[in-house]
Amino acid sequence: MNELRRRIGQSEALSGWAFTAPVLIGLAVFLLFPIFMALYISFTDWNGISPPFQAELIGLQNYKDLLVNPGISRLDFAISVRNNLYYVLGVVPLQTSISFVLAVIVNQKFLRGKSFFRSAYYFPSITSSVAISLIFLFLFTQNGAVNKFLSVFIPGDLDVNWLFNANGVIHNALGVIGIETAPGFLATHGFLGQSWWEWLAGPSVALLSIMILATWTTIGTLMLIFLAGLQNIPVELEEASQIDGASRLQHFFRVTLPLMKPTLFFVLTVGIIGSWQVFDQVFVISKGAPQKTTITLAYLVYREGFTNFSMGRATAVAFILFVIIVIFTLVQRRFVNPDEV
Amino acid sequence: MNLPAPNQWTRRLIILLVLGVLAAACGGGSGFEESGGGDQAEGGGGATGGSDGGDAGVSLQLMGFSSSPAEDQELSKIIDGYNEQSSNTAEFNPVPDYATTLQASLAGGEPPDVFYVNDNQIPDLATANTLAPAEGNIDNPDDFYPNLKEAFTFEGTWYCPPKDFSTLALQYNTQLLSDAGVEPPTNWDELRAAAQKLTKGDVVGLVLGPEYFRWGVFNEQAGGGLTNDDLTEMTAAAPPNVEAFDYLEQMYQQGTAAEPSDLQAGWAGEAFGQGKAAMTIEGNWMVAAMRDGYPDLKWETAELPEGPAGKGTFSFSVCYAVPQGAKNPDASWDLVNYLVSSEQMLAFTKQFPVMPSRPSLRDQWLEANPDLKAFLDSAEYARSPAWVPGFQAVLDQLNSGIQGIAAGNKQPQQVLEETQQTGQSVLGG
Numbered sequence: 191m192n193e194l195r196r197r198i199g200q201s202e203a204l205s206g207w208a209f210t211a212p213v214l215i216g217l218a219v220f221l222l223f224p225i226f227m228a229l230y231i232s233f234t235d236w237n238g239i240s241p242p243f244q245a246e247l248i249g250l251q252n253y254k255d256l257l258v259n260p261g262i263s264r265l266d267f268a269i270s271v272r273n274n275l276y277y278v279l280g281v282v283p284l285q286t287s288i289s290f291v292l293a294v295i296v297n298q299k300f301l302r303g304k305s306f307f308r309s310a311y312y313f314p315s316i317t318s319s320v321a322i323s324l325i326f327l328f329l330f331t332q333n334g335a336v337n338k339f340l341s342v343f344i345p346g347d348l349d350v351n352w353l354f355n356a357n358g359v360i361h362n363a364l365g366v367i368g369i370e371t372a373p374g375f376l377a378t379h380g381f382l383g384q385s386w387w388e389w390l391a392g393p394s395v396a397l398l399s400i401m402i403l404a405t406w407t408t409i410g411t412l413m414l415i416f417l418a419g420l421q422n423i424p425v426e427l428e429e430a431s432q433i434d435g436a437s438r439l440q441h442f443f444r445v446t447l448p449l450m451k452p453t454l455f456f457v458l459t460v461g462i463i464g465s466w467q468v469f470d471q472v473f474v475i476s477k478g479a480p481q482k483t484t485i486t487l488a489y490l491v492y493r494e495g496f497t498n499f500s501m502g503r504a505t506a507v508a509f510i511l512f513v514i515i516v517i518f519t520l521v522q523r524r525f526v527n528p529d530e531v
Numbered sequence: 532m533n534l535p536a537p538n539q540w541t542r543r544l545i546i547l548l549v550l551g552v553l554a555a556a557c558g559g560g561s562g563f564e565e566s567g568g569g570d571q572a573e574g575g576g577g578a579t580g581g582s583d584g585g586d587a588g589v590s591l592q593l594m595g596f597s598s599s600p601a602e603d604q605e606l607s608k609i610i611d612g613y614n615e616q617s618s619n620t621a622e623f624n625p626v627p628d629y630a631t632t633l634q635a636s637l638a639g640g641e642p643p644d645v646f647y648v649n650d651n652q653i654p655d656l657a658t659a660n661t662l663a664p665a666e667g668n669i670d671n672p673d674d675f676y677p678n679l680k681e682a683f684t685f686e687g688t689w690y691c692p693p694k695d696f697s698t699l700a701l702q703y704n705t706q707l708l709s710d711a712g713v714e715p716p717t718n719w720d721e722l723r724a725a726a727q728k729l730t731k732g733d734v735v736g737l738v739l740g741p742e743y744f745r746w747g748v749f750n751e752q753a754g755g756g757l758t759n760d761d762l763t764e765m766t767a768a769a770p771p772n773v774e775a776f777d778y779l780e781q782m783y784q785q786g787t788a789a790e791p792s793d794l795q796a797g798w799a800g801e802a803f804g805q806g807k808a809a810m811t812i813e814g815n816w817m818v819a820a821m822r823d824g825y826p827d828l829k830w831e832t833a834e835l836p837e838g839p840a841g842k843g844t845f846s847f848s849v850c851y852a853v854p855q856g857a858k859n860p861d862a863s864w865d866l867v868n869y870l871v872s873s874e875q876m877l878a879f880t881k882q883f884p885v886m887p888s889r890p891s892l893r894d895q896w897l898e899a900n901p902d903l904k905a906f907l908d909s910a911e912y913a914r915s916p917a918w919v920p921g922f923q924a925v926l927d928q929l930n931s932g933i934q935g936i937a938a939g940n941k942q943p944q945q946v947l948e949e950t951q952q953t954g955q956s957v958l959g960g
Binding site for chain 1: 630631634637640655656660661790792920923927928930931934941953957
């Protein structure tokens with residue numbers, strides 16, 4: 191009897207493996223192998239041209255060039271970390287809050303034309319990001335729609351050259367209150383070869399434009415996810431809180447929001463990962479210009495690998511980016527804590 | 532779970548299924564190679580039938596990029612000519628995003644038989660040991676402009692013959708100049724004065740892209756340059772370069788020179804074509820761009836104004852390279868030789884205002900394009916911008932600084948000193 195059970199178990203295991211084999215092989219070939227290969231390459235000086243396994247192993251040299259050794263690689267890395275950090279700090283809260291509000295609005299029971307609004311908000315997400323970026327190029331030109339629109343509210347003719355303006359917005363804001371140059375300490379000290387004053391520049395006007403574009407394209411998808419979460423909340427809870435005499439606001443903050451925590455966590459995680467990896471908008475709109483203020487880490491990976499012929503350094507940047515994303519996600523998890531509903 | 536225990540048959544079926552999937556996957560792979568080989572055999576077979584006996588031809592792939600359908604057509608004509616007179620069969624394969632595609636095919640170990648290489652990529656590609664040397668494979672190797680041949684030479688080895696070339700020269704809007712009573716400038720002072728006079732209303736005197744491949748001509752004219760001739764020392768922060776950048780900065784600050792983006796144009800040619808700028812500094816490609824985009828514009832081209840140290844400009848070129856370890860090196864070089872032969876080169880460059888890289892074709896080309904003499908005359912003193920592997924990072928840094936100078940938030944001295952530092956670490960390390 192035991193013998194029979196054992197044999198059945200064995201053949202079940204076999205068929206289990208057999209049925210999952212196609213997917214497992216696919217994962218191994220297209221996911222695991224490239225990841226480990228990239229990790230290996232990040233320890234070599236591969237130029238991206240000659241066969242990769244002929245490249246010389248140089249240990250941690252690539253990582254040192256990016257993080258320790260003074261030079262152009264470290265400076266470019268610092269610049270892209272700064273740009274990307276401002277990008278994430280701007281885009282993630284903005285897109286999360288806007289899409290949440292939108293989801294709450296289109297979730298109203300008595301809203302007319304609900305499905306129209308749902309499709310309208312979702313529309314940018316299903317359009318190719320390259321096409322949208324090209325349209326934004328026109329919107330943000332000197333005599334484009336954005337300047338025309340803002341001129342209505344701001345006196346005088348507005349002629350900001352959005353996509354070519356390298357001034358950091360924090361620097362600009364400080365300029366308004368009269369701080370034009372760096373106070374001594376900020377100019378002389380720095381981190382990763384970049385002075386603190388440069389770190390504090392804020393996103394450039396050009397990067398800000400790209401941030402607006404990115405926010406606009408992603409809120410649709412995030413709204414949809416929030417909407418699904420909202421509709422998962424049982425109606426009974428709403429009724430119960432109404433019977434208990436909760437106001438609408440109390441209901442929102444005490445019932446809806448806590449129940450939305452898992453969804454919120456998901457949206458924030460997806461948002462953080464996506465924002466750290468922003469590439470296509472930069473590639474289409476600015477290619478890192480003006481004055482390197484729109485170089486993001488993913489774009490740096492591309493530039494190092496494909497125009498500067500140092501694939502080893504490019505993969506090293508990619509792995510540092512991976513670590514940054516993991517850290518950000520963990521920190522964010524502490525704050526939101528999805529398990530504690 | 533009430534499933535019956537899998538009997539022998541189902542087990543066999545499962546194993547068969549898995550094997551089938553695996554076989555299909557592998558089969559797909561090998562099928563690929565076979566079909567590649569098949570093509571070749573076919574090409575060879577066809578050729579043996581047509582040509583003189585034992586000389587079995589091979590099929591050759593020429594990979595490159597193309598600026599216009601018209602260029603495609605012209606090159607295809609020449610390739611057809613080659614296929615008629617040779618037992619080999621060549622095919623032109625223009626690819627988008629050329630640099631990335633080339634890099635991937637080189638890294639993949641299956642490069643095309645012949646491919647274009649830009650002059651500034653030679654150091655990286657040569658260091659990676661991907662190019663076969665050209666010496667001994669090309670007829671009339673001395674009939675190329677020396678500076679072009681130099682551009683495709685790295686550490687003493689000449690890798691590939693230049694296909695054709697372009698130089699930077701001054702283009703001016705004849706209408707705007709005659710309206711303002713300005714003669715085409717021939718030196719820096721005249722250029723500054725002309726730009727000042729031409730700047731009025733919506734028109735700016737000079738539009739110039741903020742990148743070293745435009746600004747650098749002023750360094751050449753001032754007697755400067757980014758490195759010394761041996762590429763061992765950076766000279767970016769040397770006085771002539773500072774002088775050149777100061778000169779340009781002044782013009783930008785006075786508003787007599789502008790970036791294309793200031794004029795809401797994607798590149799200098801667009802601003803020039805729309806009449807928003809009276810002068811610009813671009814290359815031979817302007818001819819096709821103005822003809823296609825702004826056919827009514829009246830413009831002419833002149834040599835660049837002389838600087839304190841005389842004339843100076845850049846030339847840009849592309850060559851036909853054969854990969855190291857090519858499958859059929861003889862056939863590949865045969866094709867290259869045909870393409871750079873005087874007759875074919877003239878046929879190609881006559882139609883396109885790029886210039887033949889063989890000085891012996893000079894007069895014949897001029898006959899066909901008399902109004903482009905300035906471009907060709909510039910070849911006498913043009914320099915090909917190519918440096919050392921990894922130098923692209925230095926150029927990126929410098930271009931970012933140039934954008935800063937043009938926008939008015941960086942000082943020339945500071946930008947050049949930063950470039951000096953960055954460059955030295957690339958040259959030294």
